[in-house]
Amino acid sequence: MTSDTRIGPVALPDTRSRRIVEDLLEGSGVNLNGSAPWDIQVLHPDFFSRILRQGTLGLGESYMDGWWDCERIDEMAHRLLRHGLGERAHTASERLMYRLQAGFFNLQSKTRAYIVGKAHYDLGNDLFERMLDPTMCYSCGYWKEAETLHEAQVAKLDLAARKLDIQPGMKVLDIGCGWGSFAEHAARRYGAEVTGITISKEQAVLARQRCEGLPVEILLEDYRDLEGRFDRIVSIGMFEHVGHRNYRTYFDTVDSLLADDGLFVLHTIGSNNSEISADPWINKYIFPNGILPSIKHIAQASEGRLLMEDWQNFGADYDRTLMAWNENFDAHWHEVADNYNERTRRMFRYYLGVCAGAFRARDIQLWQVVYSKGRAGRYDSPR
Template identity: 80%
Template sequence: MTSDPRIGAISLPDTRARRVVEQLLEGSGVALNGLAPWDMQILHPDLFSRLLHQGTLGLGEAYMEGWWDCERIDEMIHRMLRHGLGERAHTPTERMLYRLQNGLFNLQSKARAYIVGEAHYDLGNDLFERMLDPTLCYSCGYWRQADTLHQAQVAKLDLAARKLNLAPGMKVLDIGCGWGSFAEHAARHYGVEVTGITISKEQAELARRRCQDLPVTIHLQDYRELEGQYDRIVSIGMFEHVGHRNYRTYFDTVARLLVPDGLFLLHTIGSNNSEISADPWIHKYIFPNGVLPSAMHISRASESYLLMEDWQNFGADYDRTLMAWLTNFTARWPEIADRYNETTRRMFRYYLSACAGAFRARDLQLWQIVFSMGREGRYDAAR
């Protein structure tokens, strides 16, 4: 990564497209070819027309292709979103195509469940091992009393375990277990027996190796195929892949698998509104078929099956988590650069930075929600 992205910036052509982009940015604090670290440095003369025609998809793709640069993309996105450019950055065609696609197809059907695993999570364990902390948690850390990424991730795992009131001998189901982070923590520190499922072959293989000395079983499996009964169920960073057409099926499955006095913890990114949409760049390059739930989506889909006991929002912590991942990714990229390409590096840099900016602007949230089957007595959530 160049130390000064302004190097190589071109003089700006006086075109209608450029003037429209400048008008959109006016008041945001983001300038074109400016001196601030969050200013866009223009490296291709056709960038402006591309942005107006392709919206956020064009913004991300143009960065991957080297059409523009920015030292602090996170701050650029933060300022743009606080200025209200989030909604205006999506073109009408882009919105129409996504709604049409969602209306005609179940993008998160059982047959399509493994697409995101193959496209993103199977990209390479060597990359994720360098970007993440030793727990291999690929979800928001809990920074309330943490100073490092590792401390924040251990705190998040333990917070979930304490909210579930884990006790030795319990049978626990981990839906979307990733690389086995929670399964290992819960089995090792709370003496529980864990069954974890993931739709990523790479995650499943590494999770099995990590947990081989523990009472942990890992399956390559879709949640709709699950059977059995569990004292506790946890799902951390997986619900974003379920999709609005399947929310009721998801909660029906959890209720069917949970014992009468059991508890279920859902840890998910959340949207501020209930419009069914997805950022087209994230949809295409990072999490295919992903969609973020709103509070209404979750409450409506779950109310026939489960009783909501607790709801905690620590979305602001995701900003710090993503920036820590970006620091790790940048520092350790040279170790794996020969196995990937420059486009992949720019893709991850843009993804981590843009998402950090979105959480910083409070455009996205992170929720931990605890449900029961309607157990008797008072439930006191850990914090």
């Protein structure tokens, strides 16, 4: 059943499942069939039993199926997370299954590295071009002095470039280059020679087009296959796909590729705790096999390899970035609607809203970490 078959919320059945959901929501400020924009409008009577049975996977899938609606999913998620429903929203079987999978299998091995590229980043450049700003940055903007999404993304790119102290002619490696945002910025504005790698065919095609005529090489390659020596290395929004079993390999690779007097900037979403887990819905529909690192994960993996020079958190800026993407997505969906379906539209709206709410609740973070090999003298990180 889809939302098209109903004109408004259904009369709530007086069931045990409904009463349990109401008890969970009590005190969160989120109500069932309420009048606030963050209230859940129930459109299917089996909504309650489904989310109790399937947790966050059921919540997300039932939204995609049109079983419920909410005008402000971001505010709904923010309120639920601040109320402490984050862990309770995951079923025990979901958590156990992911821990078993992550414990026994390398979900981010080289043979599996391209899964997320095919599942998400290759979905369609036409969609991402309308959702993102002209830089095609698909990571957190830096809103310290920015008023628009484009200004925030240019500021983020420049912040990373200034932290790297890029000089003309330097060889720069961009691990997880996406659609070529940083590669183009570093080459055009700083005169760098950039090698960018991605595991997405669609990203590689567009990145090469965007960087045509610049000293930029875009490779469809896994970071573990790289060779060479680079003056500077940057990785923006890619470490989330590395996986805890590969953190040491990742830092070993960076260490081997970075010049002795080089600098490395790691830009990644981060978790507040070190538990190996992933949201089942995000894992299935958005970023397969992804996992958020903690401070402990990053520190342990880099210790003995690189020297941490600076650590900055601007996770609150991701809330504003995601809301800007959501605004673009809604405004331009009609331009690409014929290429997708309603379920894809609802998937993206849920994804963007829930993630914005999570950053607003400070449930997850965004870090930029600067590393060296122990270069001489003082390092002052730009802000």
